[in-house]
Amino acid sequence: MQMNYSEILRGASFKVTIGRTAILQALSGEKPLSVPEILRKLRGKKLDAATVYRALEAFTETGVVRRIDLQHSHAHYELAGAHHHHLICKSCGKIEDVDVCDTKDLENTILQRSKLFGSIAAHSLEFFGLCKKCV
Amino acid sequence: MQMNYSEILRGASFKVTIGRTAILQALSGEKPLSVPEILRKLRGKKLDAATVYRALEAFTETGVVRRIDLQHSHAHYELAGAHHHHLICKSCGKIEDVDVCDTKDLENTILQRSKLFGSIAAHSLEFFGLCKKCV
DNA sequence: CACATAAACGCAAATGAATTGCAATTCCAC
DNA sequence: GTGGAATTGCAATTCATTTGCGTTTATGTG
Numbered sequence: 001m002q003m004n005y006s007e008i009l010r011g012a013s014f015k016v017t018i019g020r021t022a023i024l025q026a027l028s029g030e031k032p033l034s035v036p037e038i039l040r041k042l043r044g045k046k047l048d049a050a051t052v053y054r055a056l057e058a059f060t061e062t063g064v065v066r067r068i069d070l071q072h073s074h075a076h077y078e079l080a081g082a083h084h085h086h087l088i089c090k091s092c093g094k095i096e097d098v099d100v101c102d103t104k105d106l107e108n109t110i111l112q113r114s115k116l117f118g119s120i121a122a123h124s125l126e127f128f129g130l131c132k133k134c135v
Numbered sequence: 136m137q138m139n140y141s142e143i144l145r146g147a148s149f150k151v152t153i154g155r156t157a158i159l160q161a162l163s164g165e166k167p168l169s170v171p172e173i174l175r176k177l178r179g180k181k182l183d184a185a186t187v188y189r190a191l192e193a194f195t196e197t198g199v200v201r202r203i204d205l206q207h208s209h210a211h212y213e214l215a216g217a218h219h220h221h222l223i224c225k226s227c228g229k230i231e232d233v234d235v236c237d238t239k240d241l242e243n244t245i246l247q248r249s250k251l252f253g254s255i256a257a258h259s260l261e262f263f264g265l266c267k268k269c270v
Numbered sequence: 271c272a273c274a275t276a277a278a279c280g281c282a283a284a285t286g287a288a289t290t291g292c293a294a295t296t297c298c299a300c
Numbered sequence: 301g302t303g304g305a306a307t308t309g310c311a312a313t314t315c316a317t318t319t320g321c322g323t324t325t326a327t328g329t330g
Contacts, residue, residue, distance in 0.1 A: 015277055015326050035316070048280050053317060055278085069204035069259065073288070074316060087245065087252045096251045100244055109235055110222065110262065116231045117222045120264035124204065127245065129255035150297050150306055170287075183309050188288060190307085208317075209287060 012062040019047050020055050024064075024079065031095055032068055032076035032086070069124060070095070085125045091134035098127065147197040154182050155190050159199075159214065166230055167203055167211035167221070204259060205230070220260045226269035233262065 005024040006016045014020060026041045027033060033041070035052055056077055059065035066080040070088055087096040107120050140159040141151045149155060161176045162168060168176070170187050191212055194200035201215040205223055222231040242255045 017278065017326070019279075046280090049316085050281080050318075051279055058278095067206065069206070071202060071204070071259075073210060075208060087249060087255070089252070090256065094251065096249055098245050098249075100241065100248065102241075106235065106237075107262065110233050113235065114222060114231055114233075116229065116266050117224070118265055118267045118270040120222070120262045121225065122264075123260065123262045124206075125258065125260045127242065127255045127258045129257075130253055131251050132253045135253040152297070152307065154308070181309090184287085185289075185310080186308055 008064060012059075012064050014058065014062075018045070019051055022047065023052060023055050023059075027065065027077060027079045030097075032070065032078040034072070034074050034076050036074075038077075069126065071126075071128065085127070087127045087129060087131075089131040089134055090128050091130055094131045094133075096131075101125070143199060147194075147199050149193065149197075149199075153180070154186055157182065158187060158190050158194075162200065162212060162214045165232075167205065167213040169207070169209050169211050171209075173212075204261065206261075206263065220262070222262045222264060222266075224266040224269055225263050226265055229266045229268075231266075236260070 005021045008024060009016045009020055022042050022045050023038060026038045035049065035056065038052055039047065039049060056065060056067075060067050060077070063080055065077050067075050067077055068086065070076050070086070070093075082099065083101060085098040085101060087098055088094075103123060103125065107123070111117060111120055140156045143159060144151045144155055157177050157180050158173060161173045170184065170191065173187055174182065174184060191200060191202075195202050195212070198215055200212050202210050202212055203221065205211050205221070205228075217234065218236060220233040220236060222233055223229075238258060238260065242258070246252060246255055
């Protein structure tokens with residue numbers, strides 16, 4: 001069931017390049033990364049920022065990567081594996097994954113009540129609080 | 136129960152200035168605004184961008200204003216009145232408010248399962264889909 | 271395997287949002 | 301009214317993000 005990065009890229013009909021493979025690899029860690037963080041992580045690979053931005057745009061469009069908001073004034077990205085959300089510590093920035101997510105009912109309720117919308121394709125849900133160290 | 140902007144400002148122990156009152160006024164519309172949008176809306180008032188950013192930072196810290204993510208690569212702000220969320224059309228950008236929100240149970244469940252976090256203070260929840268015109 | 275083509279890339283420049291330092295101004299409590 | 305702290309404007313700066321363009325590279329087709 002494991003999918004390597006080449007397969008992921010090919011599966012979304014992207015070319016398999018060193019750069020894009022490296023970007024996916026960088027995103028395979030536990031924490032969602034911003035573009036500057038990705039660039040720092042791939043310092044050795046002399047990847048241009050424009051390349052990373054263009055790759056991430058393509059990746060998010062096809063759903064390979066998910067873009068999330070950690071309220072840090074710039075976007076963060078993570079591999080779009082299993083659907084999940086995040087707990088973010090407002091003090092130290094620690095991030096914990098949250099895999100509970102039963103918003104299907106909620107989405108249906110919302111769609112029924114909405115006068116203007118016809119469909120919901122995605123949602124973002126992040127929780128902000130304090131981790132045990134920062135309490 | 137109506138609160139005017141002076142009262143809101145005083146209530147959060149801010150000084151009541153023309154600038155900050157105008158910012159709150161600008162945010163009183165239906166749509167969450169980005170800083171550039173606020174500046175455009177207050178063009179006549181010759182408010183500096185730095186002033187707006189500083190005010191919004193103070194406002195979000197004290198909870199007077201809420202910062203939300205519409206996946207547009209820059210932050211949007213709205214008055215922190217009744218707790219609600221948003222439906223955002225991925226095609227035309229239309230925004231509809233969602234006032235259904237029973238995430239209290241969800242938050243408790245998440246906190247219980249979490250090993251690292253001690254408290255949840257806030258959450259962001261936005262739905263992305265297509266409005267009826269863009270279907 | 272060569273080759274054509276579209277995708278991906280690097281580089282440089284431009285844009286645009288957000289931040290910062292500092293001096294001047296303004297609100298507010300006393 | 302006066303003093304001090306909060307707020308502001310201005311200018312300069314930082315940082316993320318985008319864009320144009322010419323070059324390189326992956327890939328499928330013959």
